[in-house]
Amino acid sequence: MRCRLCDSARLSSVLDLGATPPCEKFLAVDELDLPEPTYPLHLRLCEDCLLLQIPALITPEETFTEYAYFASYSESWVRHAERFVSHAVERLGLGPESFVVEAASNDGYLLRHVVAAGIRCLGIEPSVNVGAAARALGVPTESQFLDEDSAAKVRAVHGPANLVVANNVYAHVPDLRGFTRALRELMADDGWLTIEVHHAANLVRLGQFDTVYHEHFQYYTVLSAQRALATAGLTVVDVELLATHGGSIRLWARPEAAAGAPGERVAAVLRDEAAAGLHDPDGYRDLAPRAAHVRHELLRYLLARRAEGKRVVGYGAPGKGNTLLNYCGIRPDLLEYTVDRNPYKHGRFTPGTRIPIHPPERIDADRPDVVLVLPWNLETELTAQLRHVADWGGELVYPLPAVHRADLTGAVRADDADPSTAAGSTAPTGNDFEHFTGRDAR
Template sequence: MTSCRLCGSADLVSVVDLGSTPPCELFLTASQLDEPEVTYPLHLRLCTNCRLAQIPALITPEETFTEYAYFAGFSASWVEHARKFVADALERLKPSFVVEVASNDGYLLQHVVERGVRCLGIEPSANVGQAAKDKGVPTLTEFLTPESGAAVRAEHGPADLVVANNVYAHIPDLIGFTAGLRALVADDGWVSIEVQHLLTLMELNQYDTIYHEHFQYYTVESARRALASGGLSLVDVELLPTHGGSIRLWARPEAAAGAPAERVSDVLAREKAAGLHDLSGYADFAHRVARVRRDLLRFLITAADEGKTVVGYGAPGKGNTLLNHCGIRQDLLAYTVDRNPYKHGRYTPGTRIPIVAPERIAQDRPDYVLVLPWNLREELSAQLSYIHEWGGRLVFPIPHLEVV
């Protein structure tokens, strides 16, 4: 990586190097187990000029998102989060037309449809986009670019509200994507973006959320600069618990923006105090990542030596970063389960751990269940409470090893 994708500076410094891994959502079929896998370096760097944290764009969105393994609707808590957002946004903004970019399986826009508001999803993955259409959500199979944004505006009119949840990190052409958002939104409209907050990633050792689909990692400071590149001004920010700690950025076209809310300066002050507006807050992150790896491996090796059975729960992208970085194979993790039938019978990329249906846990009664989507701790602790009937225990690897 030779230059920053936002400002073009060549002054990039290393934050953490996680080695080389396969793309985290390319789950293997049984017939692919004897075939080679391509791996790519996973090295997070920080631009010292605009302070955007980023990894090289070694894979393309077309490789990952043409057919996608992640269906948002399988997380009950995420669907409820979307429902609450829609209820609040429609009440407060009263939009007549809502567009969601990276609308996935209609997890959010289904609530807009239910309320009788005109909407459109823009989703590049045909398979998950079809799931949205099956729910009655109008969906365009397309990547957002300045050109496609302008075409949607010409055909459907400007959107009063544009939603872009968990996609702003997934775009290597950050400037072009932001221009696409501006093309979609009305001149007096609103853009709402949810993305993981680099502050919590750093503070809580959430290094497994670094993977090839996530090209950049935002503070409010760097997000404000990114939005400005496309003619959007940050006017408010909310701190959210989702994905281990996210920010909801509210932006408007520059002419309609006005002064930013006090919450913007409050979060900027927190980031500055944590050292994220200079280099000091990044200095020991690599050492803390190494500690997470050692602690998890020590636990798994000890469990194996004692004849204990450990299985996984979930097969999220973040889990594959963790499994590959730690070098975990079937001798330490027998299998993992997932609620998404698309993944059943497949294997995790790189580590090749089998993925099966959740019912397998009750059948096998393992001693430990390693929770890979640790960000859904409350939801999954309730779902898995039955393992305590036979003395089973949950294991959370992030922010530090915890057996409960």
């Protein structure tokens, strides 16, 4: 294996999670007796450019031609996208003559707000079933993968974009340099690119091992993201720390000729990363023991509940949850079933661990003793939605960043839940890079 950013062969092991199935390959009933392929899930660090990465063992075509993830099922995520669009329109002065393109636009959760603002836009979404959902919402969407050829065709037909949005996709591309050139091809020479991606600082310092799965090919600090974007002549001029996905970064980049000097927030986060040891290979050595500690802690908790005769079920069937379940070896003897709001997953089973997935109403009907929430990064939203579990004396438990019980008596109403905060818990959540650097996450 060579580094997909700089071609170096100096890759060192950071975290070996064993072999697992692809995280979004949910099994139908008639697949339960068939062989299930698994692939190594081994995170490595390039000692030259400091890009965290896994081998590209599955192709995007295998994962994204038909996809199980629909972003609009998370209400807080839709509100997050709406706030971003409002902010971008104001910051960049976008109007009816502007053009916005989103790469990996999913079901239109973000661009529907651009449409509502009266701004011309186009989504590029490879998953046919998800793109169809976007078009049903009135969001112009092309069902194709973004590469240099498709970017050139989009630009030829629609013109250059004033803003290109690449939220939660920059980790999903094995051809990192080619995809970065495709993003630049879409942009006007004075245009803007925004990228939201999980911050590797939180992955490493908080042991967020479940963010590692096969469709996430690389994991970024601001430093490594700068180096990746520079391969296509793009300069990071601003960065924001976000609470989403357990702590993300929002990068604002421009073509070099229009960029100017990076802002102070870029310099500040780079200083904080360096102070946390993330600009040196030795700073990544704590991830494996942190992940093992979470695994042991969670298994001790579930085994104790089983010994007490308590009924434990899950909430959510996210891709990251399948990394957690497989790494920890959690099967239906410890987690009877899980539920999910996405009807696509109902009646299916989690990959590898074969845990059945039901509609959310099953929890209200069964009234289990413990509900283990797998999408722990949505703690504020889900604690608000599930506060009624306390009505029958049930407990709501989150596995990361440490196993902890939510305070349901203090949970805000679901309508008031803000994904940028972490209500209902005494454990650190959100963008906890600030816990290691003393900075506020904004």
